[in-house]
Structure formats: C-alpha cells, structure tokens
Amino acid sequence: MTVMQRISMRFRTGRASLRLFATLLLGFGCTATLAIAEPERPNIVIFLADDLGWADVGYRGRPIKTASIDRLAEEGVRLERFYATPICSPTRAALMTARDPIRLGIAYDQIHPWYNAGLDKDEYTLAEAFQDAGYQTALVGKWHLGHTQEHQLPNAQGFDEFWGHVHTNTDFYDHKREGGHDLQHNGESVHEPGEYLTHLEAREALRFIRERDEDKPFLLYVPFTAPHSPMQAPQETIDKYAGLPEKDYRRTYAAMVDEMDRAMGQVLAELESEGLAENTVVLFFSDNGGFHGYGGNNEPLRGQKGQTFEGGIRVPAVIRWPGRLQANQAFNDMMSVLDVMPTLAAAAGVELPAGTEIDGENRWPALLGQSVPRKTPLFFVSEIPVPGMIFTAVIDWPWKLVQIVREGQTATETREMLFQIDRDPNEQNNLASSEPEKVAHLAELLRQRRAEHPLAGTRGTLVPHPGWIPAKDWAQAVSPSEHLQDQWRNELPFDESLIRAIGDRGRLVDEETRARLRKQEREREKAWQQGGGER
Structure with a gap:
C-alpha cells in the first residue's frame, strides 16, 4: 500500500478529515486541482434507557456512576427539555415513526404479551428511512412494538439485523416473559441462560460494529432493557452501592443503571478504536421517567412513570456529534421523541419521501444554534x-x-x-x-x-383475558405474513350515524373509509328519493 493510500484510509471520515486530507495532499506537492468529495454521511447510534429517572445521571450530581453518559454530556449537548411519553411502547412508537402514538393506537398502555397490537405495516419508520438511504440498520435490545404478526417485528420495519427480545419485563438471566423464551436473532431463538442481558446487548452491539459493511454508514439502535424491572443485577455491582437503601430496589436499580452505562462505554470505545467517533451522531435518552417503586428518582420534577407530570415525561437526554455540535452545552428549548426521526434525517442528509405523515419537527437547525422554537403542541x-x-x-x-x-x-x-x-x-x-x-x-x-385514538387501540389492562395462554417461545409464536391477507376491510355494517354516535370516544375508521361511507349514504338517499320509497 502506498503512503497516499494509507493517508486516505486514515482520514476517510468527517468533514474535518477531508480538509486535513486536502492539506496533506498539498504538502506532498500535488499541484493538480483537488476535487473535495462530499463529507461522508454520519453513522447514527441511539441509546435508549428504560425507566431512567431524571436525577439518576452522574452529571446531575447524584450517586449513581454514569461515566459514559456524563462523557456524552461533556462532549455533546444536554437536551434539558426533552419529552418522551409516560410509558414504554408509546415512546418507541413515536421514535420509530415520528407520529403521535395517540393516532397510532399505541398510547394509553404498553403492548403486553396478551395484546396483538403493533406497528401498522404501512407506517414509514426511522429504520426504513435510513435503510432506503443506503444505511445498514441494526436493533440490539428491546423492541416492544408488536410480536404476534411478522410485519410488526423489527426485520419487517426496516432493520437488517435484530438481536434482542420483543417484550418488556424480560428476565435478565433466563430471558423469559410470562414463562415463554424471549431472546432471538432475526426470528430465530437464541439460548444463553445465565448470561446477564445488558452484557449480551453490549456484546451484540460491538459485534455489529465490527462486522459491518465498511463501505456503508450505519444506524445502530440500542434500546437497553435496564433499568426496567425485573430488578436484577450482578451482585458485585449491587455491592458497589451498599450505601444506598435497599427499599424500593434503589440499590439494585443503581447497579442496573451502572451496568447499562458501562455497556454504553464499551460501544463508545469501539467507535473510537474503529476511527468512527468523529463522524457518528450519538443520541441518548430515556423512554419515560423513573418509577418510584423500582428505585427511580425524578427530583426535583413532580411525578413518575405512568403520569403526565414532568417527572413522567421529561427525561435525561444528550446528543453528540464532534465538530458539528458545540460541546458541553445545554439546549433548553423543547424537543420531543417525535422530533428524533426528522432531526436525525436532516443531520444525515436523509430525505423522507414526499407525503410522509409525521407529527415531529426537524430540530436540527435549533441544535446548531438557530432560534427555531417548536411550533406545535x-x-x-x-x-x-x-x-x-x-x-x-x-x-x-x-x-x-x-x-x-x-x-x-x-x-x-x-x-x-x-x-x-x-x-x-x-x-x-x-x-x-x-x-x-x-x-x-x-x-x-x-x-x-x-378523539383520534383508534377505538381498538391499547387501553390499560394488568392481566390477560381468561382465554389467553402464553407462548412457549415468542420467536416461534409469530404469524408469518404469507398466512395473512394482503388487503382487509372490516365487514361490519358501519355507517355515518354510528360514527356520529360514537363521537369523540375514539376513531372507528380512517378518513378515507369515512368518506366512502358518506358517499354510500348519499347514494342510498338519492336512490330512495328517486324511487319514491320511504327510508
């Protein structure tokens, strides 16, 4: 390999690297006109914590050790008014689609194992947007956006790679939910009993980075299971927090946050060792506020997970892109999980298809320092x-x-x-x-x-219907797409009068169907009038 080839490989990432490469070429005596290539599109890494409290990060001066999160805060921008939703699944739905989960029917409750709810196959996701732009995409960790039909799963929603589990509350050591095995790789069950789930998630995130196609940028989404229940952590890590109370699992919760933070640190170190850190956007946030009964602390904010006070919805969040976002800054304007998809797309130069319906807003100009307040409630x-x-x-x-x-x-x-x-x-x-x-x-x-919430959308339940039985292995309990109808229409005799009677209780049909029903009603009325008959 020539000296010039080695220099080219060493400085292949980032705008600053391109400028340096040009300077080095001139230093070698190159007198020909140099065509500076467009900067490479950035890689994207999204870390999502589960039930992390507002106060439970080290940079807020609290006792839980979060060196990796603190480092991101020092090297990036702290999003001090970042809003998620009060619950797990709705935040994930908003992240994936930039759509208000109320409109998606995934809002009032999480997706329990006994639900058949999930993302609509026609929703355009964050992963699909980056995949269509030439990115390789991977999800390592917790999905929680549908598990009963194939189109609901990550591989059908834009992820080339999925290693993780489909439910929440999956056991950290035996990897079961409701007694059914819940760990898989691209639809095939994975069995690693006794291995701590956060350690496995770190290992698989590193594997993806090491085995990636180096000619393509990547989107890596790592939704950790921690520090969500069940409250489990390695004993040696729990012992680090012997000074914290055992009540409400506070000590174990701290250990789970610590383990998650160290897993993040491994991924950040791998980005550095691969020469990728300078051209990688890293976003970290929690899916909702902490839950007091499982050790979360949202002080001084009021409330907790499941509530719509600030403590349930305003969450720790940081974004880093060295050389593009000013380090160690606080961003005090509102930003929502709804905004992540359009914001990251704008940062990476990824264009969403014309007509894509989203509720989020592009906050990238505001993050770069422009005065662009958020417009919509x-x-x-x-x-x-x-x-x-x-x-x-x-x-x-x-x-x-x-x-x-x-x-x-x-x-x-x-x-x-x-x-x-x-x-x-x-x-x-x-x-x-x-x-x-x-x-x-x-x-x-x-x-x-x-009133826009679908009538059959998720509502609060704590137990399944008496006739439900859980799967033995969740990866094997999925209805394949070839067993499902391509097109389907509800056969019940809906009409406009029924829709009006339901009122603002929720959405019975979409607007296209409602327009068709109105047209049919007008045609029937006209036919009756022409025939002189009675209604």
Missing part, C-alpha cells in the same frame, strides 16, 4: 398502572394542562391542573382557577387529539 396520555385512571396532558409552550380522569361505572371525574412551566417547572402552582379560558382552550385541544 405536545400531547401525552397514560392509563397505567391503574385501569380507569387516565393521566393526560398537553403542552402549548409555556402552558401545560394536566388532567386526571377517573372513569367509574356510572360517572367520570376529571381533575384539571394548569401550569406555566417556564416559571414553574416543578408544577407546584396550579393556575386553573385563575386562567379558565386557557384551561378551556387546552382542554379542547386534548379532546380533539384523544
């Missing part, structure tokens, strides 16, 4: 852990309305709280009584958005 709902107790919220900056709706057999009670969160981020001063017009306006926005 954010909506949140949750019906966990108590079925019939629904938390909702809407943020229309700087105002936030929180509703707690308690559905009974014959009556429904609603409590409303209004906060001006730029002045009251910890939601201590309820302004609902002094701002009735603002409450009414935000409540109407919430009503309209909740």
Whole structure:
C-alpha cells in the first residue's frame, strides 16, 4: 500500500478529515486541482434507557456512576427539555415513526404479551428511512412494538439485523416473559441462560460494529432493557452501592443503571478504536421517567412513570456529534421523541419521501444554534398502572394542562391542573382557577387529539383475558405474513350515524373509509328519493 493510500484510509471520515486530507495532499506537492468529495454521511447510534429517572445521571450530581453518559454530556449537548411519553411502547412508537402514538393506537398502555397490537405495516419508520438511504440498520435490545404478526417485528420495519427480545419485563438471566423464551436473532431463538442481558446487548452491539459493511454508514439502535424491572443485577455491582437503601430496589436499580452505562462505554470505545467517533451522531435518552417503586428518582420534577407530570415525561437526554455540535452545552428549548426521526434525517442528509405523515419537527437547525422554537403542541396520555385512571396532558409552550380522569361505572371525574412551566417547572402552582379560558382552550385541544385514538387501540389492562395462554417461545409464536391477507376491510355494517354516535370516544375508521361511507349514504338517499320509497 502506498503512503497516499494509507493517508486516505486514515482520514476517510468527517468533514474535518477531508480538509486535513486536502492539506496533506498539498504538502506532498500535488499541484493538480483537488476535487473535495462530499463529507461522508454520519453513522447514527441511539441509546435508549428504560425507566431512567431524571436525577439518576452522574452529571446531575447524584450517586449513581454514569461515566459514559456524563462523557456524552461533556462532549455533546444536554437536551434539558426533552419529552418522551409516560410509558414504554408509546415512546418507541413515536421514535420509530415520528407520529403521535395517540393516532397510532399505541398510547394509553404498553403492548403486553396478551395484546396483538403493533406497528401498522404501512407506517414509514426511522429504520426504513435510513435503510432506503443506503444505511445498514441494526436493533440490539428491546423492541416492544408488536410480536404476534411478522410485519410488526423489527426485520419487517426496516432493520437488517435484530438481536434482542420483543417484550418488556424480560428476565435478565433466563430471558423469559410470562414463562415463554424471549431472546432471538432475526426470528430465530437464541439460548444463553445465565448470561446477564445488558452484557449480551453490549456484546451484540460491538459485534455489529465490527462486522459491518465498511463501505456503508450505519444506524445502530440500542434500546437497553435496564433499568426496567425485573430488578436484577450482578451482585458485585449491587455491592458497589451498599450505601444506598435497599427499599424500593434503589440499590439494585443503581447497579442496573451502572451496568447499562458501562455497556454504553464499551460501544463508545469501539467507535473510537474503529476511527468512527468523529463522524457518528450519538443520541441518548430515556423512554419515560423513573418509577418510584423500582428505585427511580425524578427530583426535583413532580411525578413518575405512568403520569403526565414532568417527572413522567421529561427525561435525561444528550446528543453528540464532534465538530458539528458545540460541546458541553445545554439546549433548553423543547424537543420531543417525535422530533428524533426528522432531526436525525436532516443531520444525515436523509430525505423522507414526499407525503410522509409525521407529527415531529426537524430540530436540527435549533441544535446548531438557530432560534427555531417548536411550533406545535405536545400531547401525552397514560392509563397505567391503574385501569380507569387516565393521566393526560398537553403542552402549548409555556402552558401545560394536566388532567386526571377517573372513569367509574356510572360517572367520570376529571381533575384539571394548569401550569406555566417556564416559571414553574416543578408544577407546584396550579393556575386553573385563575386562567379558565386557557384551561378551556387546552382542554379542547386534548379532546380533539384523544378523539383520534383508534377505538381498538391499547387501553390499560394488568392481566390477560381468561382465554389467553402464553407462548412457549415468542420467536416461534409469530404469524408469518404469507398466512395473512394482503388487503382487509372490516365487514361490519358501519355507517355515518354510528360514527356520529360514537363521537369523540375514539376513531372507528380512517378518513378515507369515512368518506366512502358518506358517499354510500348519499347514494342510498338519492336512490330512495328517486324511487319514491320511504327510508
């Protein structure tokens, strides 16, 4: 290999590297006109924590050791007003599609093993966008967006590689959920009993990086299982936190966060050793706030996972791209998990197809320092852990309305709280009584958005139907696409009067179907009139 070839290989990544390569060429006496190539598209790595508390990162001065997250915060931008949803599956749905999970029907509850819910096969995902742009794509970790039909699984939603599990609450050592085995690689069961799940996730993320096609950029999504229950960690790591209380699993929770952070550190070190760090965008955030009963701490924010107070939805988040994003900075504008797909696409020069429906906004210009406030309100709902107790919220900056709706057999009670969160981020001063017009306006926005939730979308349940039986192996309990119909239409006799009777309870059919029903109703009315018959 010539000296010039070695220099070319060494400095092949990043805009700064291209400039340096040009300088070196001139230093070697090259007098011909040099055509500077377009900078290589960045790699993308997304780390997702599960149930990590707002306060449970080292850079907030807390006792849990998170050296890797702290390093990202020092070398990147802290997203100090980043919003997820209150629950696992809705955040993942929003991340994958940039669509409000209320509209997707994956909002009020997580996808339990006894649900058949999942991503629509026609939704255009983050992975598909990057895959279509020539990226190789991989998911290592927890999916939690459908497990019963093939089109719901990662390999059918844009991921070339999937190594992980489809459920939440999967055991960290025997890798089972509801007694069924829940670990697979591209649809084939993987059995590694006794191996700690976070360690396996780190190993497989490293394997993907090492075995990747070096001629293509990559998107690597690593949704860790930790620190979600079951509360399990290696004993030696638990012992590191002997000074923390055992109550509410706080000590074990700390160990799980520690293990996750060390797994992240291994991936970051691999990026460096492969010469990829400078041209890799790394995003880290949590899928919702911490849960107090399992050790999470969201102080000073109010509330927790499952609630729409800030402690349930405002989460730790950091983004790093050396040389492009200014290091050790705080970004205090609103950003949502809905915004991740358009923002990363813009950063990487990936164009979404014309007509792609998204609810997220491109925040890349704002991250680069431009004054671009977020334009549209954010909506949140949750019906966990108590079925019939629904938390909702809407943020229309700087105002936030929180509703707690308690559905009974014959009556429904609603409590409303209004906060001006730029002045009251910890939601201590309820302004609902002094701002009735603002409450009414935000409540109407919430009503309209909740009315878009599909009637059959997820709602809060803690147990399965009595007739349900779990699979022995979840990878083997998937209905193949060839066994399913390509096109399907509900055969029940819906009409416009039924839709009107349902009202804002939820969406019975999509707008295209509703337009067809209206047309049919007009045609029937016209035929009756022409025939002189009675309706």
